[in-house]
Amino acid sequence: MSQGVNVGPAVPADAAGLCLLTAEVAAEGEFIVPDRLFFSEAQQAAVLAQRDPAYHQIWVGRDGPRVVCELEVVRGVWPKTQHTATLAVVVAKSHRGAGLFSRCLEAAQAWARAQQVEKLCLTVFATNAGARAAYRRRGFVEEGVRRGQYRMGGALVDEVLMAHWLNPSGGVMDGRQHGP
Ligand SMILES: CC(C)(COP(=O)(O)OP(=O)(O)OC[C@H]1O[C@@H](n2cnc3c(N)ncnc32)[C@H](O)[C@@H]1OP(=O)(O)O)[C@@H](O)C(=O)NCCC(=O)NCCS
Numbered sequence: 001m002s003q004g005v006n007v008g009p010a011v012p013a014d015a016a017g018l019c020l021l022t023a024e025v026a027a028e029g030e031f032i033v034p035d036r037l038f039f040s041e042a043q044q045a046a047v048l049a050q051r052d053p054a055y056h057q058i059w060v061g062r063d064g065p066r067v068v069c070e071l072e073v074v075r076g077v078w079p080k081t082q083h084t085a086t087l088a089v090v091v092a093k094s095h096r097g098a099g100l101f102s103r104c105l106e107a108a109q110a111w112a113r114a115q116q117v118e119k120l121c122l123t124v125f126a127t128n129a130g131a132r133a134a135y136r137r138r139g140f141v142e143e144g145v146r147r148g149q150y151r152m153g154g155a156l157v158d159e160v161l162m163a164h165w166l167n168p169s170g171g172v173m174d175g176r177q178h179g180p
Contacts, residue, residue, distance in 0.1 A: 017067030
């Protein structure tokens with residue numbers, strides 16, 4: 001399934017396909033925070049045209065005319081946060097489990113290394129066992145939980161914070177501690 005899908009950086013012409021994909025996954029109701037489309041096609045196209053590629057990258061998987069996967073990475077802009085970048089990914093239901101996340105992640109990791117990003121971060125609903133498993137399979141570890149950060153279908157759901165360090169030291173540098 002993934003073989004015929006072309007993975008590459010998003011361009012403004014992908015805006016309509018990205019909007020459709022976001023709306024589809026939002027309508028599933030259980031994986032991402034928005035429950036409907038929050039960008040117009042024109043706004044999405046403007047983001048794609050105007051973003052600073054050193055700080056904001058989006059990769060898409062295209063199956064013919066259809067966008068079936070999106071992985072977005074936003075890097076911290078301040079000296080204190082520039083070594084980190086936050087990642088978000090969605091794959092169309094029809095194309096899950098076919099390696100598209102993995103292919104986009106490889107591209108994102110190469111970009112991150114070129115920008116001297118050291119740490120890729122993401123958050124995921126505690127209830128999203130499939131995504132948590134996929135992230136763990138690709139080297140992300142769980143590093144924290146925000147309790148009851150979401151309310152879904154009347155129930156409180158935790159937000160799980162996960163991260164993947166790109167350098168072998170895994171965030172432990174020069175023997176220094178992270179806290180006070
Ligand atoms: C989670 C998601 C991004 C994974 O993308 P994907 O393209 O299906 O993942 P891949 O096919 O690249 O799989 C990567 C690894 O994770 C594993 N994996 C993928 N989905 C899994 C699942 N549901 N359960 C267990 N393992 C899973 C794969 O087996 C693979 O490991 P392997 O190579 O050792 O076999 C995708 O399923 C998705 O978009 N889901 C709905 C939206 C969502 O949850 N987005 C994330 C919000 S935080």
